[in-house]
Amino acid sequence: MNDKSRELVERYLKFCSGLSETTLVNYKSTMKIFLNYYDDSLSFENLTIEDIIEFFEVYEASRNTKIYRIRSLNRFYEWANKHKYITGNPVRSFLNTLKPDKKERDYLTQKQSDDLLRSIIDVNFYIFTMFFIKTGVRVSEFQNILLDDVDFNEQTIFIRGGKGRKDRFVFFDLDMGINLKRWLRERDILKPKAPNLFLNRRGKAIGKSSITHYINYLNDVYGKKVNKRITPHILRHTFATTCVDKGMDLRTLQDILGHEDIKTTSIFFIRIKRV
Numbered sequence: 001m002n003d004k005s006r007e008l009v010e011r012y013l014k015f016c017s018g019l020s021e022t023t024l025v026n027y028k029s030t031m032k033i034f035l036n037y038y039d040d041s042l043s044f045e046n047l048t049i050e051d052i053i054e055f056f057e058v059y060e061a062s063r064n065t066k067i068y069r070i071r072s073l074n075r076f077y078e079w080a081n082k083h084k085y086i087t088g089n090p091v092r093s094f095l096n097t098l099k100p101d102k103k104e105r106d107y108l109t110q111k112q113s114d115d116l117l118r119s120i121i122d123v124n125f126y127i128f129t130m131f132f133i134k135t136g137v138r139v140s141e142f143q144n145i146l147l148d149d150v151d152f153n154e155q156t157i158f159i160r161g162g163k164g165r166k167d168r169f170v171f172f173d174l175d176m177g178i179n180l181k182r183w184l185r186e187r188d189i190l191k192p193k194a195p196n197l198f199l200n201r202r203g204k205a206i207g208k209s210s211i212t213h214y215i216n217y218l219n220d221v222y223g224k225k226v227n228k229r230i231t232p233h234i235l236r237h238t239f240a241t242t243c244v245d246k247g248m249d250l251r252t253l254q255d256i257l258g259h260e261d262i263k264t265t266s267i268f269f270i271r272i273k274r275v
Contacts, residue, residue: 001035005043008085009035012076020140020161021208030072033059044080049090056094064100071095105267107237108133110245112226119222125214127183128198132232135170136239136257139232143206145197152177159258168258240268 009031016027037055038047052073056066074095080086108116113133120126132142141159149158155177156169172180183198190203200210211232218230228234236257243253254265 001038002040002043005045006035008044008080009076011085012079015079020144022138022140027072027075030069031076033069034073044077045086047090049094052090052094056098062101067095067098067100070098105237105241106228106234107241108226108230108234110242113238113242115225116218116222116230119225120218121221122217124183124186124201125217127179127186128214129218129235130176130179131172131198132235133238133242134172134176136236136243137170138236138258139211141258142198142232143196143211146195147197148195150180150197152181166258166260168255170256237268240265244268 013024013028013031016024019027034055037059038051042051052070056070059066059069061069070091074089074091077086077089077091081089117126117129117133120129128142131137135157137145137157137159144160145157146160149160151157155172155174157172159168159170161167187197187199190199190201192199193203194205196205198206200206215229215231223230240253240257243256250262250265250269253268254262257265259265
């Protein structure tokens with residue numbers, strides 16, 4: 001696409017800079033795909049619905065991934081329309097016709113969760129994994145929790161600036177509390193250089209490379225045993241599924257998970273009905 005379109009994307013990404021690092025990375029990736037997909041003679045001002053349909057039909061990715069990309073492009077157009085950089089939106093009407101493929105949320109059973117924890121020798125990674133399984137936080141939220149956000153008396157953790165910039169509380173049980181205090185002793189040994197609750201082995205806030213190393217470790221020690229790739233997001237699904245199995249109601253689970261749309265939460269309840 002032309003230089004004017006590239007400059008507009010830069011302006012849009014600066015506008016979005018207050019969003020979470022993960023969201024911003026996804027937005028950058030999506031906009032780069034569209035900038036490089038279309039010819040230099042095209043711009044966001046003269047893209048047509050036919051151009052968007054062509055992308056959907058030709059671009060090599062899963063149906064759900066392509067829908068995700070088009071949704072992100074729609075957000076860009078809504079921003080550009082609102083701030084009067086562009087008039088019109090060739091994405092919106094086509095997007096309304098797209099329905100993602102439904103798929104089951106992948107998760108670990110209670111036995112698999114227990115087996116996973118037993119497989120982890122690394123003390124830090126053991127506590128990290130238990131934390132994901134017992135709180136259901138997103139990986140970006142895990143990275144951003146501060147030491148002062150933990151209340152051992154109330155057994156709560158304040159999650160600031162979750163998805164959609166929404167704050168909320170999550171809860172932990174006695175077992176998690178014991179292991180969090182164990183982690184605090186490990187944390188002191190690292191000579192903390194950041195106020196975050198969870199730190200890497202250099203005492204700094206956990207970054208993308210540390211998360212990648214952690215995920216690789218989980219899959220080395222256990223992933224192959226269950227024939228699935230273990231990630232913090234699967235552990236989040238595991239938490240949600242466990243809550244439903246124990247009888248938690250839909251609204252409460254929605255609040256704990258930080259879902260904006262209750263339909264997202266209801267997927268876990270649909271699975272229980274099928275069982």
